Amino acid sequence: MTFYRQFPDLRRRIAAELGTPTGDIPARRWPDIWQFVGGPVVEVAQYLLAFRGYAVPISGVFDAATVAAVQSWQASQGLPVDVDATLTGPTWETLAPELDKHACGLPVQAVQYILNHKGYLDVTVTGEYDHPTMKAVQDIQRLHGLTPNGKVSTETWCAIVGGIVRQSFRKH
Template sequence: MPVASAAEGDAMHVDHPELDRRTLLRAGLGAATVAVVGSQLALPAAAQAAPGADLDWIIGCDEWGARPPADPLSVSAIPTNKIIVHHMAFPNVTDYSEAQAVKLAHDCQDLHMDGNGWSDTGQHFTISRGGYVLEGRHGSLARLQAGDRQMISAHCPGENGRAIGIENEGTYVTDTPPEDLLDSLVTLCTTICRQYGLHAHDIFGHWDFRTTLCPGAQFYRLFPAVRRRVLRKLGTHLSDVPARRWPDLWRFVSSPAVRVAQYLLAYRGYAVTPNSTFDAATVTAVADWQARNGIPVDVDATLTAPTWETLAPELDTHATGLPVQAVQFILNWKGYPDVVVTGEYDHATRKAVQDLQALHGLPRNGKVSTSTWCALVGGVVRQSFRHH
């Protein structure tokens, strides 16, 4: 059975359910979760939503023969606000059959339960390379049908109570997923958006919220195209897309984008070490920056849109120093190996910035505008939906 490394996939990340309790406390809901008893969810009447779309195309846990959860699972008491897409760091098999998809679901559940010690499969849904969509964590399909709250999961610490996790079979650091997988990903993301009231600009990658090589650099390059397809299926008008949708990083996540924020906080004079960990010094600096700039101070140091937009300086190709180091670090992490962190805006950096700008429909001028910063740290810009 393949085992994903901590750097490449989700399999070996530690499950931190306490992060979700903090999420609930932050929302003023205490431990207002709902236990799963067998396959039944005892939700309060107010939480019940009207039945949603026909989801018969998703292979449920009972259908693929999932093991029962080792411990009771819970339903989140806070709203879902994003989708996080993963690759599994499993082999890129050429067996596209339903039998392989079922084997994949079993292998993943066994790895998560027996290897990681989790209660069940970590993610909500799984997509095979043949395009089969399977329920991962028990209860996820019922919650999707209801469109009210999600199962608290284990796919991304800090986001497990508010992000739907989708695992995709394969490893996509240097390869791209098959078309059947991409087609099913678009269909599943569209369905999740409809059921939970989300948008195409609410689709992110795992490494936007966690220090990992998942979902793989080549897969991640396809995300703007995936979002465009979801936008079209949802029928969303371009005017309803925000100019920029920044990743809402907060003190319970660690990721390459956190290090970018740390570089920028250090540039602004704060004693913060760029280490990708949302540590106490970073929390203090974010709160101080928000207060000094008339931005509401977030109790969990969330990097809100006004925080990012005041923190990130626009750079031309003559820039030097910490902001350029931030750009170079995130470019190198996200698939531009020729970019080295020097603090000098060299040719390799400019070329990579221009490539990123083209990918997101931004002017290919090599200057790091606010929208380019947004794309760099994993956010979504409106221009990416105009781009074809």
């Protein structure tokens, strides 16, 4: 968790050193995951695919069922279907629902799982948007320069799963 907390500052310093204007930084850059990748971010995607009605194992292994589900989701959303089932930015953005304190179920479990994996050990995977979950989401939001309102917006999802949001590059 200590190293994770340094990423936004490190990115800001590198962008400043390179002279990159904030406006040149994409609004969001989601993590690249595809059929040959595994791990916690794949598991988050599987929670979200299961929430959207796909029968995928929530295992962190990008198996054939996950490939088929990603490609089916992309087709159903009118997105280009990637041969390797890459979760593109538009795929993530249509897959991840916005959440607030009244949310429950698989998307909340996905948030709780990845927060716990990132070191928020007081967050447990219950599917209920409880106080420890909200506090951890707010901490992530502050860390990435987002409004710490506890709502899991598209920007917050991106930051939680390890993507980059433009707001991270503003000094706070």
